[in-house]
Amino acid sequence: MIEVKNLTKQYGHHTAINDLNFSIDAGEIVGFLGPNGAGKTTTMNIMTGFIAATRGDVTINGLDIIAEPEEAKKQIGYLPDTPPVYGDMRVDEYLSFVADIKGVKRTGRKEMLTDIKQKLHIDDVSRRLIKNLSRGYRQRVGLAQAMVGRPRVIIMDEPTIGLDPKQIIEMREVVKGLGRYHTVILSSHIMQEVSAVCDRVMIINKGRIVAQGTPESLSHSLNKSAGKIQIRVKADATQVREALKEFTVIRHINVLESREAGTIDIELAGDEGVDIREPIFRCFAKNNLPLLLMKSMDLSLEEIFLTLTGDLRTQAMGYESPEEEVMQNDSDL
Amino acid sequence: MIAIYKKEIRTYFTQMVGYTFLAFLLLLMGMFFTFVNVFGQSGRFSEVLAAASILFFILVPILTMRLFSEEARHKTDQLLYTSPLSVMQIVLGKFFAAFSLFLMGVALTVIFPLILTRYAIHGLPVSQIAGSYIGFILIGACTIAVGMFISVLTDNQIIAAVATFAAIYVMFIMESIAMTMPVSAVASLVFVAALVLAVAGIWYYSTRHWLSSAVLAVLGVAVAVGLYFYNNLIYDAIIVRVLLWFSLYTRFHLLSFGILNLADLVYYASFAALFVYLTMNIIEKRRWR
Numbered sequence: 001m002i003e004v005k006n007l008t009k010q011y012g013h014h015t016a017i018n019d020l021n022f023s024i025d026a027g028e029i030v031g032f033l034g035p036n037g038a039g040k041t042t043t044m045n046i047m048t049g050f051i052a053a054t055r056g057d058v059t060i061n062g063l064d065i066i067a068e069p070e071e072a073k074k075q076i077g078y079l080p081d082t083p084p085v086y087g088d089m090r091v092d093e094y095l096s097f098v099a100d101i102k103g104v105k106r107t108g109r110k111e112m113l114t115d116i117k118q119k120l121h122i123d124d125v126s127r128r129l130i131k132n133l134s135r136g137y138r139q140r141v142g143l144a145q146a147m148v149g150r151p152r153v154i155i156m157d158e159p160t161i162g163l164d165p166k167q168i169i170e171m172r173e174v175v176k177g178l179g180r181y182h183t184v185i186l187s188s189h190i191m192q193e194v195s196a197v198c199d200r201v202m203i204i205n206k207g208r209i210v211a212q213g214t215p216e217s218l219s220h221s222l223n224k225s226a227g228k229i230q231i232r233v234k235a236d237a238t239q240v241r242e243a244l245k246e247f248t249v250i251r252h253i254n255v256l257e258s259r260e261a262g263t264i265d266i267e268l269a270g271d272e273g274v275d276i277r278e279p280i281f282r283c284f285a286k287n288n289l290p291l292l293l294m295k296s297m298d299l300s301l302e303e304i305f306l307t308l309t310g311d312l313r314t315q316a317m318g319y320e321s322p323e324e325e326v327m328q329n330d331s332d333l
Numbered sequence: 334m335i336a337i338y339k340k341e342i343r344t345y346f347t348q349m350v351g352y353t354f355l356a357f358l359l360l361l362m363g364m365f366f367t368f369v370n371v372f373g374q375s376g377r378f379s380e381v382l383a384a385a386s387i388l389f390f391i392l393v394p395i396l397t398m399r400l401f402s403e404e405a406r407h408k409t410d411q412l413l414y415t416s417p418l419s420v421m422q423i424v425l426g427k428f429f430a431a432f433s434l435f436l437m438g439v440a441l442t443v444i445f446p447l448i449l450t451r452y453a454i455h456g457l458p459v460s461q462i463a464g465s466y467i468g469f470i471l472i473g474a475c476t477i478a479v480g481m482f483i484s485v486l487t488d489n490q491i492i493a494a495v496a497t498f499a500a501i502y503v504m505f506i507m508e509s510i511a512m513t514m515p516v517s518a519v520a521s522l523v524f525v526a527a528l529v530l531a532v533a534g535i536w537y538y539s540t541r542h543w544l545s546s547a548v549l550a551v552l553g554v555a556v557a558v559g560l561y562f563y564n565n566l567i568y569d570a571i572i573v574r575v576l577l578w579f580s581l582y583t584r585f586h587l588l589s590f591g592i593l594n595l596a597d598l599v600y601y602a603s604f605a606a607l608f609v610y611l612t613m614n615i616i617e618k619r620r621w622r
Contacts, residue, residue, distance in 0.1 A: 050411055050415050051620050052620045069417075073417045076415065078412075084407075084408055084409040084411045085409070097340050098416075101337065102417060
């Protein structure tokens with residue numbers, strides 16, 4: 001569906017993206033994950049034909065975005081990081097303008113627009129001026145714009161930025177729903193978001209893909225603490241050590257600080273390939289020490305992300321809370 | 334293109350820009366009409382048009398300042414440039430929208446000569462008025478193209494407006510500037526040499542090929558100097574001639590006498606087309622930056 005080959009973009013001497021290669025199949029939901037300034041937006045801007053690459057090709061459904069821009073762009077709906085809405089238009093006016101510029105046929109257009117508005121729950125603001133809408137609604141109008149004309153591919157740059165938690169959950173549902181008909185690419189610097197909706201994740205840092213795969217496989221393959229288990233026992237440290245003495249498969253015991261009065265948290269690791277969960281349960285049961293919690297300590301996507309993208313400074317930048325940009329109203333002349 | 338055109342026209346009237354422009358145009362024309370035709374008891378409406386054409390430097394920025402700068406400011410340009418529309422369709426849609434609003438205003442001013450017909454015993458100088466109208470409209474098209482070009486260069490409407498104001502004002506005083514230029518052959522030679530070097534510079538800027546640019550510069554200057562020794566009559570007042578040739582308003586005088594000259598029409602049309610083309614070129618270039 002989408003082929004990206006040797007994509008490079010340089011701004012003067014600064015290389016924004018460096019020799020990117022990937023392909024995306026029809027119907028996939030793919031997430032670009034990376035700190036701010038990693039090259040996600042640049043990649044998306046090139047894929048949608050907004051800017052041109054220094055080197056490399058992008059083909060959408062077999063159509064080259066540079067050689068056949070008009071046809072290729074018909075296959076794409078794009079929601080940039082700032083929703084490209086006109087404040088002085090009503091939602092309905094705006095969507096039919098978008099349908100016009102995308103060359104959507106008159107027949108069935110009204111039904112399509114109504115359908116999109118219902119899906120995104122913006123049908124109740126159809127007659128409102130966009131400049132009077134809240135950020136969340138504006139974002140959804142932006143997404144509605146991308147869906148107009150039912151393009152095969154929908155590309156979204158940071159679709160949940162600036163939304164409140166309820167809107168974020170709604171937006172995730174919408175994105176999941178899109179996956180049934182469209183191929184979806186979205187970018188984010190928030191891990192939960194990507195792991196919640198995407199079939200595949202590409203972690204981008206400094207203009208390169210540093211890892212890709214399903215959220216689970218990424219988590220699995222990079223899991224340095226594989227097999228580690230954390231437990232919480234209603235006992236003290238000596239009792240636990242006593243109980244675990246006879247327990248030979250345990251390779252590593254680490255007593256963590258107590259989180260709950262009268263209990264103790266312990267990190268345990270067994271030999272490779274040995275499931276120690278059941279023996280642990282039986283061991284503590286035999287010693288009459290109540291086991292209150294047991295969980296495996298997989299690396300979260302967040303930790304993988306930080307491991308891959310490296311230094312702490314990048315981390316700090318990646319986690320700056322997304323300041324909501326105050327949109328200027330169109331009151332100029 | 335139609336979609337962009339319709340959207341621009343609608344925006345003109347939802348943002349008050351359209352009303353401001355029309356009101357301002359009619360107010361000024363009404364004032365000139367009152368002073369020249371009513372108080373002066375004259376039927377020469379072409380004088381009103383000539384006076385009003387000077388005011389393009391205030392009127393046109395109102396029309397053009399927001400065309401592209403507002404899209405860039407609100408990031409809505411991303412929508413346009415990622416849509417299946419070509420850059421040409423977008424630029425032409427915007428140009429014709431601004432031009433149509435201008436024509437709308439011009440159409441409303443036709444009422445003034447119509448009023449005059451009631452009082453003109455010996456008839457009105459129709460050909461002069463028609464010629465002036467043609468000139469007025471053509472200068473409007475050219476200055477709108479210039480304003481649109483300036484608006485694509487910045488995402489700040491105020492800067493676009495002021496720069497457009499300045500550009501049109503310079504075009505207006507071009508004749509006066511031309512008259513103050515030296516006419517001696519040596520000055521002309523220096524001017525031509527500077528032009529040649531400027532062309533070579535632009536060539537280098539767009540191709541980054543220093544050898545061909547250097548050859549162009551050296552050959553150009555050599556030819557200019559050679560011509561100077563061969564026949565320096567060519568250089569007689571060349572600065573004045575070039576500047577006058579570029580002046581939008583010089584040609585307006587002929588038109589206001591009712592003289593319709595094909596060369597002038599072609600000049601105006603190509604002037605507007607050049608700036609429409611440059612606008613498209615800037616947008617295309619920006620994608621590759």
